[in-house]
Amino acid sequence: MSAPRRKVAALAASLSVCALAIAPATAAAGAIAPESPASSSADATQTMYWIGLVVSLVVIVGIAAALLRAVFKRGSDEDEPEHRTRGAASAQRRVGIGIGAVALVLFVVGIVFTERTSDVGASEADPISIEVTGQQWLWRYEYPEADDTSDGFSTDTPYSYYDLVIPVDTPITLNIGSTDVIHRWWVPALTRAVDAVPGARQSVTFTADEEGTYDGRSTEFSGPGYATMRTAVHVVSEDEYQAFLKERTADIKAARAAIQEKVDAGTAPGVALEEAGK
Amino acid sequence: MAPPIQSAARPEVVSEQIPRRQPAWISLVTSSDHKQVGRMYVATSFFFAAIALTQLVLMRLQLIVPENTFIRPDVFDRLFTPYGVTALLLFALPLAFGLFSVVVPLQIGARGMALPRVHHLSYWLYLFGGLVIYLAFLYRPGEAGTVSLPPLAGEHFLPGHGNDAWIVGVGITLIGFVLFSVNMIATLRGSRAPGMVWRRTPLFSWSAGVVSWTLLLVSPVMIAALTMLMIDRHYDGIFFDPNLGGSPVLYEHLSSIFLAGAYISVVIAAMGAISEILPTFSRQPQFGHGTVAASMAALAPLAVLAWMQNMVAAAIPVGFLYFAMLMALLAAVPAGLVLFNWLGTLSGGALRRGAPLTFALGAIFLTYTGLVGEMVQSIPPVGWQLGNTATAWGDTHAALIGAGVFGGFAALHYWFPKLCGRRMGDQLAGMSFWALFVGAIVMIVPMQMAGLEGMPVDVFKFYEDSGLDALNLIATIGSVIFAIGFLLTMINAAISYNKGVEVGPDPWHGSTLEWFTPSPPPVHNFDLVPDVRSTEPLNDIREAIRSRETRWTPPPARVAEPEATPVAAAGAAEAEDAEAPGSEDEGDGPVA
Incomplete structure (x- = not known):
């Protein structure tokens, strides 16, 4: 009676262990791996994630194995329900201290890696400061003015929607805020998640060290269009970044000039409507 | 007419006239007997569970293929906004309350609740609170998300009265919770049988005390937050208005404190039930009764103090996050000790099979999987990686399905004889368990993976290029299996209530006082209450x-x-x- 049961138990336990041993293999295939990091800050975040994942998998597999063992292992003496055990205080203390020690180690490791996420890399350059503003349901990025296009008007600040372009290997400071409700700026390959709260701005500094395009999503519910509130960060070389800024500025100026021309000629849609209203 | 009864052996109830016979439903809704109120709590929690399940399956069906147009975005928001409170506040906690109501007075050898009318009132507040939340559908239903976070929940973004109905409904429900908690604490303090000192109090009753204290302390926090939100919406308040000096982060704090308390209450109630079921089914006393009791009492404050782990991205100093992380990780000590004692109880004994045990084991596995996930997410970098993604959704659901559904069903199967004198059917219970377990795993694990691929929570659609098709399809299939399993238990309970196998006072060979009295117990519960000299x-x-x-x-x-x-x-x-x-x-x- 008990031998086959024990075999089933052993089989089930070993199967589940095997299944979870495959986990690291599938992780390599990307099933449980987040997007690979492209900054030292995201590196630290993901290292901590892997530590946390391994610890929790070990704990969960341990719990499953212990439960299976307890269920399938028959009591040594089935005919003796009077056989009673009381939890010895010393055993309880040992288990409690053991778990507490693991928790404290994890706590210290957590602090170490949290501090590492604010590491901005070796570069001594002043960070480029970019204003990030969330609103229902888009992200607006305002770049510092490029030197040679400066004409003293802040309205000429280059800006873009949805897509953020930043130079590689340069510290970037994002000042993240919102004009309406709370959003969350989340590009896991680059840096930490930051809430965009109306009325105050939160800053985060990081250095992207690999060119490429990184997807981000808003992860704080913000209304009906929330699922569409995506963003992409394009990490490009310094030259491309400068070229992008020039192009943006030129485009914005050209667009503004075109509108002004229409307004002056009285053919702008708004003007036409106004006149029709009169 | 009838001759006077000549009997000196037993005390008897003397009445001047025979009470008028009432239809069963009238006596059910007007009685303040703790068992009747408990039955209504359980039945109503199943009613709201059906609503929550419908919402869950509809949301999963919308997410079955990328860029689905089955449900409009605003309708999707109206589904998921009440889903959270329905599942947590209208199903999981009230199911626990219902079983507490029936079992705790029996377990501690009391004749009833200390404040029966307050008990009755708490039920009606819960029911009408829940109905008011759904009254929102007469207006423009609330669309402000699970906790109704301002400014989105403010009048500027949601001017309709639907969100008011949501706020008022949750508030009324929580006032009911406060009354229930006060009553439960009073009962536990005042009505225990002679000799039942705290250290001999059965663990389910102990967990009722811990849950009641927790909810008594955290519910008013949420009631305050909701009141402030209401003032903001209608009386020109500026509590949460950032443009006039208010702070939306304040609401995040208040609602997180409450949610942390409600979450751990569900878990602790399940722990209490499991701590009764395992000793009974392994025919052993609890391995360490005192340790389990102390651990449950320690778990509640630690989990509540870790409330800021839900706010990893909020505008708060990082030191606060360290504090939350420390509290969450320290909570592993009591949670682990409880588990250690359960394993100790299980392993020495000759285990008997039965539906309560099966559900309890499923509950342990799922709850602890979720708890481990939550604890790891309290480490800030992990929280930044996973917070508010489908992974976090999966962890929360693992813990709350484990504790609320599996733990709740384990307790329901175990104490069903005390509700109606009958047992729930074993075959349906087995089928239901496997459907629920497989469904939960198949729903939760793909979601945990989807979060790593960048799927946020609460989205009404995902894009084709995001590589989430297969994971979402599997999760949707899992949610359907899960819903079927849930329905099977509801059917089982409905049938067994009138047609199940009749059982005697003590079908499981239990060791606590509720098995001392007939099933179902008479109105006065006990003819005589024995002196209590141990935990058993x-x-x-x-x-x-x-x-x-x-x-x-x-x-x-x-x-x-x-x-x-x-x-x-x-x-x-x-x-x-x-x-x-x-x-x-x-x-x-x-x-x-």
């Missing part, structure tokens, strides 16, 4: 009966004749006790 009063009584029978030596004068009889009887009694009392209507309650 019923085993003490069995032991006393046995020793009286075996140790009794006949007086010398009568040695000749009846010597054989008592010994044989005692031998038979012992044999009966030793065999597995699996046959349900054996009813060998110690009603000597």
Whole structure:
């Protein structure tokens, strides 16, 4: 009676262990791996994630194995329900201290890696400061003015929607805020998640060290269009970044000039409507 | 007409006239008997569970393929906004309350609740709170998300009265929770049987106390937040208006404190039930009764103090996050000790099978999987990686489905005889368990993976290029299997309530006082309440009966004749006790 049961138990336990041993293999295939990091800050975040994942998998597999063992292992003496055990205080203390020690180690490791996420890399350059503003349901990025296009008007600040372009290997400071409700700026390959709260701005500094395009999503519910509130960060070389800024500025100026021309000629849609209203 | 009854043996109720017979439903809704109120709590929690399940399956169906247009975005928001409170505040906690209501007075040997009318009122506040939340559908329903976070929940973004209905409904429900908690604390403090000091209080009743204290402390926090939100919406308040000096982060704090408390309350209630079921089914006392009790009491404050782990991205200093992380990780000590004692209880004994045990084991696995996930997410970098993604959704659902559904169903199967005198069907219970377990795993694990691929929570659609097709399809299939499993238990309970196998006072061979009285218990619960001398009063009584029978030596004068009889009887009694009392209507309650 008990031998086959024990075999089933052993089989089930070993199967589940095997299944979870495959986990690291599938992780390599990307099933449980987040997007690979492209900054030292995201590196630290993901290292901590892997530590946390391994610890929790070990704990969960341990719990499953212990439960299976307890269920399938028959009591040594089935005919003796009077056989009673009381939890010895010393055993309880040992288990409690053991778990507490693991928790404290994890706590210290957590602090170490949290501090590492604010590491901005070796570069001594002043960070480029970019204003990030969330609103229902888009992200607006305002770049510092490029030197040679400066004409003293802040309205000429280059800006873009949805897509953020930043130079590689340069510290970037994002000042993240919102004009309406709370959003969350989340590009896991680059840096930490930051809430965009109306009325105050939160800053985060990081250095992207690999060119490429990184997807981000808003992860704080913000209304009906929330699922569409995506963003992409394009990490490009310094030259491309400068070229992008020039192009943006030129485009914005050209667009503004075109509108002004229409307004002056009285053919702008708004003007036409106004006149029709009169 | 009737001759006076001549009996001096038992106390009797004397009435001037025979009370008028009432239809069953009138006596059910007007009675303030704790068992009747408990039955209504359980039934109503299932009603709201059906709503939550419908919402869950509809949301999953919308997410079955990328860029689905099955449900409009605003309708999707109206589905998921009440889903959170329905599942947590209208199903999981009230199911626990219902079982607490029925079982705790029986377990502690009380005649009823300390404040029966308050108990009754708490039920009606819960029911009408829930109905008011759904009254929102008469207006423009609330669309502000699970906790109704301002400014999105403010009048500027959601001017309709639907969100008001949501706020008022949740507030009324929580006032009901406060009354229930006060009443439960009063009952536990004042109505325990003689000899039942705190350290001998059964663990389910103990967990009722811990849950009640937790909810008594955190519910007013949420009521305050909701009141402030209401003032903001209608009376020009600026509590959460950032443009006039208010702070939306304040609401995040207040609602997180409450949610942390509600979350851990569901978990602790399940822990209490499991701590009764495992000893009964492994025929052993709890490995360390005191440790489990102390751990549950320690878990609640630690989990509540870790509320800021839900706010990893909020505008708060990182030191606060470290504090939350420390509290969450330290909570692993009591949670782990409880588990250690359960394993100790299980491993030494000769295990008996049964639906309550099966559900309890499923509950342990799922709850602890979720708890481990939550604890790891309290480490800030992990929280930044996973917070508010489908992974976090999966962890929360693992813990709350494990504790609320599996733990709740384990308790329901275990104490069903005390609700109606019958047992729930075993076959349906087995089918339901496997459907629920497989469904939960198939729904949760793909979601945990989807979060790593960048799927946020609460989205009404995902894009084709995001590589989430397969994971979402699997999760949707899982949610359907899960819903079927849930329905099976609801059907099982509905059928068994009137047609199940009738059982005696003690179908499981339990060791606490609720098994001392008939199933279902009479209105006054106990004819007499025994003195309690240990954590297992019923085993003490069995032991006393046995020793009286075996140790009794006949007086010398009568040695000749009846010597054989008592010994044989005692031998038979012992044999009966030793065999597995699996046959349900054996009813060998110690009603000597």
